Amino acid sequence: MNQPVSLIVSQSAVPRLAVGPTKAREPYLAVVYATAVGEVACFDGRPLRTGQQFFSKYRMRYEVDMRQQHRTAVLGQNPLVSRDGVHAFEVTISFTFRVAGWQGAEEWVRSGLQDPLPIVHGHLNSRFHAAGQSFGIDDSFGLQRHLNQLCAASESLDPGLVMDGCRVSVRPDAKSLTYLEMLIEAEWEENIGAARHRPKSGGAHREGELKAIEQTYEIQATQRQAAAFSDMIANSEGLIRHYLITHPNDAAGAFEMSRQLEEARATTDELQNQRALALFQVMADKGLIQAGDLDLLRQQLTGQVGQATGGHVTLSAAAPPQLPGARPWDATAQLPPASPQQAPDAAAPVTPSAPPTVTAPVMPTAPSASGTTAAPATAFSGVALIYLVIDESLDDDCLDELNRGLAALHSALAGAPAVSAALRLCVLGMAAGTEMRLPLDTVLPSTRTPILAGRQGLSYEQAFRMLQALLRQDVALVKTQRAQVLRPIVFFLSGGVPEGGDGWQDAYRELVDQGGNPVAPHLIALGLGRAQARAVRTVATRPEFGFMAAPHQDVASAAHSCAAFLRDTIIAYGQRLSSGDPQFSLVPPDGFRMAEDAF
Structure with missing residues (x-):
């Protein structure tokens, strides 16, 4: 030393x-x-x-x-x-x-x-x-x-x-000094990065708010413009008038559009007349018509040929009956009140002999000659929207049972096109966040099979918020397909205690409030495992729509019963819809009892 x-x-x-x-x-x-x-x-x-x-x-x-x-x-x-x-x-x-x-x-x-x-x-x-x-x-x-x-x-x-x-x-x-210097330098970089992040984050938020405001005004302007021109843009002439209003300096262009439209119509009319005359000639040559029927038959055939070829000549006969003004979706009273005689005994579980029933609206009926109400003239052709919200925080055995049930439901719908055409199916996985497993669609052989994935957490609020957004979007989209839309049915399966206590109830009330939410659904709640009977009863929109597994029932066995229940209920409902009967009936899963009897 x-x-x-x-x-x-x-x-x-x-x-x-x-x-x-x-x-x-x-x-x-x-x-x-x-x-x-x-x-x-x-x-x-x-x-x-x-x-x-x-x-x-x-x-x-x-x-x-x-x-x-x-x-x-x-x-x-x-x-x-x-x-x-x-x-x-x-x-x-x-x-x-x-x-x-x-x-x-x-x-x-x-x-x-x-x-x-x-x-x-x-x-x-x-x-x-x-x-x-x-x-x-x-x-x-x-x-x-x-x-x-x-x-x-x-x-x-x-x-x-x-x-x-x-x-x-x-x-x-x-x-060691080199090591400490590296730590200090890393901490400096972190502090500098955090300091730089704050103004960048604030700027991004402010920019996002400005863009959201601009987008809101653009949407409002588009809505006002659509409302102003809603009566005008109904045919080709309306489109030309709309173009002239939005392009006032291009009158020549609007005039040229109008001229081309008239020429196209004249050409189409001429073609229709030629086809109709040829058809008359064939029918007259074969003696299929009499001379007194020529005028009326010519008018009808001309209209039919015109419709087949894209023309504007209409039939002189009465038009087919139109859909009623009050759409099934707009009906306020979808469910008949349960009478004391129909209510199940509080001490006994609901049995298949007296299943709770939802009656969806049907086509108006016409009185018969005897004064009694006849059967509907036209079978119901509406569409039912079915949403499955399934808890993905369950253990692997339960998820395996539910995935097998979803695969069986997919196979049954894909193998029955008539049944599948009457339904639109959507599957959501619920955990700390809610994720889409199958977007709302008609189940076809080419449709992918939804698969549940195990995740942590359980948030009812996230599921209800996502449901409310999806319902507004999906109903509007299905209505654009000119289909009658029944009030959606949501099957809500939970196997645990939701996070945040009762904080989810505000989102739930907004979802099912028919006064404030025009797309409010029916909710059928199923509880198993650690699910709380009181929460399941609250989620169900009617007492007879909430079911709890028996306390002694194995969780995997309860999941198997739920999977079979979902498959059989949805397939049976699709079969009734495809036959023109919109009535929806519900039989509890095996081993389950009503939630209001469980607490």
């Missing part, structure tokens, strides 16, 4: 015949005498007189340096390792030591040692041993304070030394 230090500055034999030096040359030197057999004596550090030397038994004379010795050392061979056992501290020690008076000089000569540094260094190493294990590599100042406290007082060292004035300086070694 340091260059060797010798505390004995001189060593000489005691003179016998000649007169030798009797005094030490410096006041900080102590004179020590030794006999031939190793006895050591120090006469308060004074040298012997000439006469004493002549008759003395001492043979060697030592001069010992008693000055303070200042040294600095670095713990290099035995570094202090930090708490993590990997990094080490670099410890620099500045210390002072000296011979402890005349007695110390005597002990030092008696020891026969020359260099005191190994003794001092060994003492410091033992004093500081394992001190770094209580400190992290980033707490070098804490270790420094601790080491200074350990060596603050003066200490006596054998043989004959005193150490005091010890000061310690601690810092991480080169490897």
Whole structure:
């Protein structure tokens, strides 16, 4: 650690015949005498007189340096390792030591040692041993304070030394210093990135708000324009008028469109007349018509040919009956109130012999000649929207059963085109967030099979919010296909306790409020596993629409019953719709009872 230090500055034999030096040359030197057999004596550090030397038994004379010795050392061979056992501290020690008076000089000569540094260094190493294990590599100042406290007082060292004035300086070694610098640089980068993120995030939010406002105004303007031209854009002439209004400087272009339209109509009319005359000729040649029927038949055939070829000549006969003005979706009373006789006994589960029934609106009926109501003239041809909201936080065995049930439902619908055409199916997976597993669509052989994926969490609120958005969008889309839309039916399957307590109930009320939400659905709730009967009863839009698995029923077995229930209920409903009967009946799953009886 340091260059060797010798505390004995001189060593000489005691003179016998000649007169030798009797005094030490410096006041900080102590004179020590030794006999031939190793006895050591120090006469308060004074040298012997000439006469004493002549008759003395001492043979060697030592001069010992008693000055303070200042040294600095670095713990290099035995570094202090930090708490993590990997990094080490670099410890620099500045210390002072000296011979402890005349007695110390005597002990030092008696020891026969020359260099005191190994003794001092060994003492410091033992004093500081394992001190770094209580400190992290980033707490070098804490270790420094601790080491200074350990060596603050003066200490006596054998043989004959005193150490005091010890000061310690601690810092991480080169490897650890590089590590800490990397950590500090990473923290700086993180802080700088966070500081830069705030204005960027604020700017993005503000830009998004501005774009949303602009989009809102554009939508409103488009809606106003559509409302203003709704009566005008009903035929080709209306489209030309709309073009002329929106392009007032292009009257020539609008006139040219009108001219081309008239030419096209004239050409079409001519073609229709030629085809009609040819048909008349064939029918007259074969004696299929009488002369008195020519005018009426010609008018009808001309209209039919015109419709077949894209013309504008209409039939003179009565037009087919139109759909009623009140669409099935707009009907407010879809469900007949349950009478006391129809209500199931509270002590017994609902049985298939008395299933709860939903009656959807049908086509208007016409009175018969006898005054009784006849069967509908036209079978119902509406579309039912079916949504399956299934808990994906269930265990793997339950999800396997439900996935097999979804695959069976998919296969049954894909193999029955008439049944599938009457339904639109959507599957949602519910966990901490709600994800689309199958968008609303007609199930065909080419339609992918929905697959549930296990996830954590359970949020009813997210499911109800997503349902409300999807229903508005899907109903509007199906209505554009000129189909009658029945009020959607949602099958809601839960196997756990929803997150956030009862915070989901506001979203639920917004979803099922028929006054505020024109697309409010019927909800059929199924509970199994850890699901709460009270929550299941609340989700069901009618008491007889909430079902709970029996407490003793295995969860996987309950999931199997739910899968079979979904498959059979949806297929049966599709079969009735395809036959023109919109009535919806419900039979509880095997092993389930009504939720209101479960609490």
